Amino acid sequence: MSDDQWVLLHQGIGLDGFNRLPTRRAVHALYECCNSMTMAVELAAARPYRDRGSLFARADAVLFTLSEPAIDEIMQAYPSVGSRPGSAWSHAEQCSVWDRRPDIMAALRAAARRYCDHFGFGFVMHVGALAAYSPARGVIAAIEDRMHNDAETERKVLRNEIARLNTSRLQRMLGPDGGYDNWS
16 A cells, blocks of 8 residues: 555544544544654643644653653654655655655665664654755755764754654644544
């Protein structure tokens, strides 16, 4: 099954629908977004959320309290750079980056390998703002910039990127205000 054929179980549920979900379904929906059982359980337990912003802020707060091994576990769930070219579902993530020019894609894969060899983990980035021009070149530039970071600084940058991706995924889970009609 291609990436664009996957349908997240809890897409477009709306905030009210999410707040009303049984705990097990809420945890499942949250795990689909954040790839962390600890985060999913804590976020589900903190319901009801009065607005989207409070959910997003709580997700960030929980993320920034997680241990480094917990972050490493989350990282295992992120697909590698360029592994889902042009994916509509992963459009904000590094895996969706694609360029029709083979030389650019080769440079992207090489940069991602250098990053992984240097830091010991894969490159993760919210690429939403890059979509307006050349996402592959933008990601290559970001990788090159981040290679100058020491390990501690890069781990902080990484958490911020995961937070941005979590927010993007949570927004997709919630969908438009009120959710879609099929969740009523």
